[in-house]
Amino acid sequence: MTRQRIVIIGAGFGGLAATRAFAGAAVDVTLIDRRNHHLFQPLLYQVATAGLSPADIAAPIRAIVRDQANVRVLLGTVTGVDRIRRTVKLAQGGEIPYDRLIVASGARHSYFGRDDWAQHAPGLKSISDATAVRHRVLLALERAETEEDETRRQALLTFVVIGGGPTGVEMAGAIAELARRSVSKDFRSITPHCSRVYLIEGGPRLLAGFPEDLSSKARGAIEQLGVTVMTGHRVEGVAEDHVLVGGECLPAHTIVWAAGVQASPAAKWLGTSSDRAGRVEVNDDLTILGDDRVFVIGDTAAVSNLQGGTLPGIAPVAKQQGRHVARQILSGRSEPFRYRNWGNLATIGRHRAVIDMGRLRLSGPLAWLLWCTAHIFFLVGFRNRFIVGASWLWNYFTFQRGARLITSDALTIQQGDRI
Amino acid sequence: MTRQRIVIIGAGFGGLAATRAFAGAAVDVTLIDRRNHHLFQPLLYQVATAGLSPADIAAPIRAIVRDQANVRVLLGTVTGVDRIRRTVKLAQGGEIPYDRLIVASGARHSYFGRDDWAQHAPGLKSISDATAVRHRVLLALERAETEEDETRRQALLTFVVIGGGPTGVEMAGAIAELARRSVSKDFRSITPHCSRVYLIEGGPRLLAGFPEDLSSKARGAIEQLGVTVMTGHRVEGVAEDHVLVGGECLPAHTIVWAAGVQASPAAKWLGTSSDRAGRVEVNDDLTILGDDRVFVIGDTAAVSNLQGGTLPGIAPVAKQQGRHVARQILSGRSEPFRYRNWGNLATIGRHRAVIDMGRLRLSGPLAWLLWCTAHIFFLVGFRNRFIVGASWLWNYFTFQRGARLITSDALTIQQGDRI
Structure with a gap:
């Protein structure tokens, strides 16, 4: 049996959690990011106010996954996804084939x-x-x-x-x-x-x-x-x-x-529907509508919470979703995602x-x-x-x-x- | 008696050493720099090769001199010196009057x-x-x-x-x-x-x-x-x-x-002569030729050593010169500068x-x-x-x-x- 090719777009909290959950598994993971580093975004305001240096809250992606032999890291900018041929297109040229695709490309300000x-x-x-x-x-x-x-x-x-x-x-x-x-x-x-x-x-x-x-x-x-x-x-x-x-x-x-965020253009890449904030609409198991080979997680996905709203764009949500998707891919079974809320923090001064x-x-x-x-x-x-x-x-x-x-x-x- | 107005251009090793040597003295010091930080240049190569973060080898000038009440720090770009009216001209507009001027504006690559x-x-x-x-x-x-x-x-x-x-x-x-x-x-x-x-x-x-x-x-x-x-x-x-x-x-x-350096355009500002590397020719006591109110130190000055060459552009030279000039200004007496060589270091890997x-x-x-x-x-x-x-x-x-x-x-x- 050939090894499944997993492509993960984005090495934020969600993408990295998914990557790590594949450790030791008989799959080939390609992790694509526009930047060479994972960023601990919750502390970015400390860099902005001169409390910390950039390197204090960022780590090179290659260093993070260095010991995970089944991961290849690619520095590249995604321009689209061909869901028929099952490839991810890069601005630098080249297409990366996938059997399963996890989109965790985050959000930007709006x-x-x-x-x-x-x-x-x-x-x-x-x-x-x-x-x-x-x-x-x-x-x-x-x-x-x-x-x-x-x-x-x-x-x-x-x-x-x-x-x-x-x-x-x-x-x-x-x-x-x-x-x-x-x-x-x-x-x-x-x-x-x-x-x-x-x-x-x-x-x-x-x-x-x-x-x-x-x-x-x-x-x-x-x-x-x-x-x-x-x-x-x-x-x-x-x-x-x-x-x-x-x-x-x-x-x-x-x-x-610090007012609004807009999801990355993942919905456009995938040719699927999104909400007002640009977040991709997903099924219970985080697959996109009508394609069980493509998962969307983190700030890029609109996932309902129990109160009828959507889950917030915070690290714990993205991490749990990343692990959940990896588990599903490895087991081959669809399971609905449930967010376990361990608490919500904000600091003042x-x-x-x-x-x-x-x-x-x-x-x-x-x-x-x-x-x-x-x-x-x-x-x-x-x-x-x-x-x-x-x-x-x-x-x-x-x-x-x-x-x-x-x-x-x-x-x-x-x-x-x-x- | 009115307090002497000392203007120092450049907060590198030389300018900072001079500034500190005026601590407690009855003079008013204005320290001008294009940047808001003093840089520990000898370790810059470690930032270039990802061993250290910028903030590790740099410190805000204001923080360094905060406890020295007779110092005012100005973020500004010098465009010239009027030696008749005794003022320093800034790109941002405004002229800073001086009784004594210390030019320690360093060098750039050539x-x-x-x-x-x-x-x-x-x-x-x-x-x-x-x-x-x-x-x-x-x-x-x-x-x-x-x-x-x-x-x-x-x-x-x-x-x-x-x-x-x-x-x-x-x-x-x-x-x-x-x-x-x-x-x-x-x-x-x-x-x-x-x-x-x-x-x-x-x-x-x-x-x-x-x-x-x-x-x-x-x-x-x-x-x-x-x-x-x-x-x-x-x-x-x-x-x-x-x-x-x-x-x-x-x-x-x-x-x-990492081949050549060229002194800052201090010779042009001052309307005085310089050597091939743009360094200002100075007297024994580091004043410029024909004007004992203006001193030039560090990488900006061409100072002869005992072997007939010139002193190298390194931190110890600049620091000793800065202190020497401050001492002369405070005592009112001209004294020739002598470099005390404590040693020369270079690291390999x-x-x-x-x-x-x-x-x-x-x-x-x-x-x-x-x-x-x-x-x-x-x-x-x-x-x-x-x-x-x-x-x-x-x-x-x-x-x-x-x-x-x-x-x-x-x-x-x-x-x-x-x-």
Whole structure:
């Protein structure tokens, strides 16, 4: 019997969990990704706010699967899938044949059709996104230091985060700490205590996926860090130096997008149907409609939860789905996927978090400690766990931000720009 | 009496040493740099070869001088100096007045008039240089993995370092280890043991600044790592996929420039004379000819040594000069500068180095250990020392390269390019 050829698109949490579940099995796995590294996205906001270095939260895919002899890693950009001939097409040329295909290509930000906002309000999905945000935040402080006009200085010291989900809350808290506390002794002309951080959410409350009491605890905690929370406010415009919200103009030079996500174009590759957020509609067993050789998991799939909504785009969902699909392929039997919810976490600043574990709900420093432990534990690879642990301890005790580097030439030597 | 206004251009080793020497003095120091961080350049090659992260070898200038109340830090690009009105002009507009000016603006690579080579053979002076080289090396391995044509694959697995000084030797050794050992288990189609690393030097031997016996020891050590050393060979051409050397074409996709440096345009700013490498001619006391208010130090100055040559562009020289100039300004007395040579170090791969301390000459593992200790000791800031120490131990025992990330979008999604 010839070995089944499994192709997995995407080495995020879902794709990697599936890959690992094939360890030792008599199959050939090809793992395709656009990048050479797996990214621990939940900590990306720490790279954006100079708490961690990119290499602390990313690991080369080849290194992760090195000991799994049945895996081949391909750096490539997928452009389509031929479901008749059963091949995956790459931008670099070449087609990769499959017997089973697992699509775990994730999601990117969505500007709700206003793609022109992207240049002014970068999102947070890749390492280059995170370093771009870091450059903006740090450069705004530098420019404020030499700006003589009071109005312009205040705009430079105003930071706006759009979107009140976990990423938005984490970003706003971390920016507030960076701008108001960590760098407070570093400047002479400005006092970073004058920095203003706004967190704008269209819905009625922050962290909509959490119970209401944790939402309001999170709001209290983040307001204590000096963040101005605006719920029930829709953003109507984003420009280089301001945000339009509720008919008002809010002057701000640093704007971060944490509002919407859009699934990768997997539905288009596969020629199948998707929901409004671009997520592929799947059967109970995560196969796509009418083709039991193709599975879609993670942020790319729209999977219903028991409450009638869809499962959130978080790492535990993707990982469980990856393992579930691998089990089905190895057993040859279709089984419906059930998500086991071990809890939902979000952190607020340096030593607060909220945790929802169903009946058990935690907030405050204990929750933060649990959050830290969980994140360090789940980081791929020993080196990363070790270095991240050390960096955090260091930040915690000293209030420093070790990775406060502006490395891009384009940003530091803009001619004619007042910096 | 009004306080003297000291302006220092450049926060490298020289500028920072001068700044620190003014601590507690009744002067006002303005420290200007194009970037927001001080860079520990001697370890830049480790960032280029994925051994360290950028933040490990760089520290924000503001954080370094935070406790020195008489220092103001300015992020800005200098475009000229008006020595009559005694001001420094910035690209961002504005002029900074000085009573004494210390120019420590460093050097950049020089392609000996062949600036078109720069795009194919990046040098190693800034963090973006280092990450660019890292991307090229890692991407070449990735492309080799999927390349089916044997000739092209060999070109992808060929790495050429041009210039046999300390940086070139360190780069060649680190690339050889990265390509031949660290990643050897990570690829399926290629064996990175087939990688070829060339080190090309125009002069008769490597490490021309070292005694001959250490030169030949270094050559032996680096050849043992699998590097092909070509001394007495001039590079005649550099293109995207090959190097022309000694009339022969050497196909190679990754080319690193470690050959020439050119001082920053300080001589032009100051309207004074410079040598062939662009370094400003200075008096014994490091003032420029005919103006005792302006000092030039570090890589930007041409200072004679006792042997009739000039002092090398290394950190100890710059630091001693920075302190010397500060002492002169504070005492108001001119004194000739004397360089105290504590020793000269270069490392070869993972556990070898050569050290020249005058009568004492060391090579091999003991020298390497000394080199490590010295570098960790001199790294600015405790966090960096700690993290670098941990990363090195980790690399040493596991042969991993923690920072093997290709983060640039431009490189990973080039359309039509076989990757």
